[in-house]
Amino acid sequence: MIKITKEKLDLQDYFYIGYLYLIILGIVSDAIFYGIFGVSYLNYTTILDALISPLSLLANNWVLSFFLIFMFGLMYLYFTRWMPKLYKYLRVKKWYQKIYNIKKWDKRYEKLEDKKNLIPGLMILFFLLFVSMRTGMGLGMKHKYQTKEISPNYTLVFKNNEKLDVRKIGQNSAYFFYFIPGETEITATPISDNLKQIKRLKKKKK
Numbered sequence: 240m241i242k243i244t245k246e247k248l249d250l251q252d253y254f255y256i257g258y259l260y261l262i263i264l265g266i267v268s269d270a271i272f273y274g275i276f277g278v279s280y281l282n283y284t285t286i287l288d289a290l291i292s293p294l295s296l297l298a299n300n301w302v303l304s305f306f307l308i309f310m311f312g313l314m315y316l317y318f319t320r321w322m323p324k325l326y327k328y329l330r331v332k333k334w335y336q337k338i339y340n341i342k343k344w345d346k347r348y349e350k351l352e353d354k355k356n357l358i359p360g361l362m363i364l365f366f367l368l369f370v371s372m373r374t375g376m377g378l379g380m381k382h383k384y385q386t387k388e389i390s391p392n393y394t395l396v397f398k399n400n401e402k403l404d405v406r407k408i409g410q411n412s413a414y415f416f417y418f419i420p421g422e423t424e425i426t427a428t429p430i431s432d433n434l435k436q437i438k439r440l441k442k443k444k445k
Contacts, residue, residue, distance in 0.1 A: 265289035275377035
């Protein structure tokens with residue numbers, strides 16, 4: 240009975256760690272992304288939005304998903320295969336022993352080979368990689384909209400049947416974020432209170 244309870248607690252701990260990890264990842268990455276456009280995103284989001292945001296972004300952007308999975312795979316191979324082999328090769332070199340404390344680094348690599356700290360380390364690296372990607376997306380999008388004319392990609396139909404062509408920046412469960420062509424500030428519109436329909440515009444053939 241004691242062992243079963245312990246296993247359940249361990250699984251529960253992993254669940255909560257994953258839950259908190261996704262929430263923090265969603266809050267930080269979205270706050271930075273929208274902050275680039277001057278929007279205080281924390282005023283417009285909920286815990287559920289933060290939890291779903293990273294998963295939604297990856298599910299809707301296969302190029303980004305592939306890149307992150309590829310980079311994550313490279314990091315895993317680097318820390319589990321390539322780096323230990325490189326260290327074993329270098330540690331016997333006299334010039335390397337003069338630069339580094341071999342005993343100290345031996346202990347670090349023993350821990351790495353035990354893989355006790357591997358998962359937390361990879362989680363931190365994935366966090367930094369994801370946030371960096373989100374920041375790059377925001378900066379690239381802002382630069383594009385500052386240097387080129389904004390072309391609408393969605394039509395918003397309001398409850399009074401008024402229609403507005405806009406450029407979508409993002410969306411969560413409660414708000415739709417967009418640029419109105421000709422304006423430089425983002426507009427955040429409550430979905431349930433104001434919008435009847437959100438229609439995607441067909442891309443114009445060049």
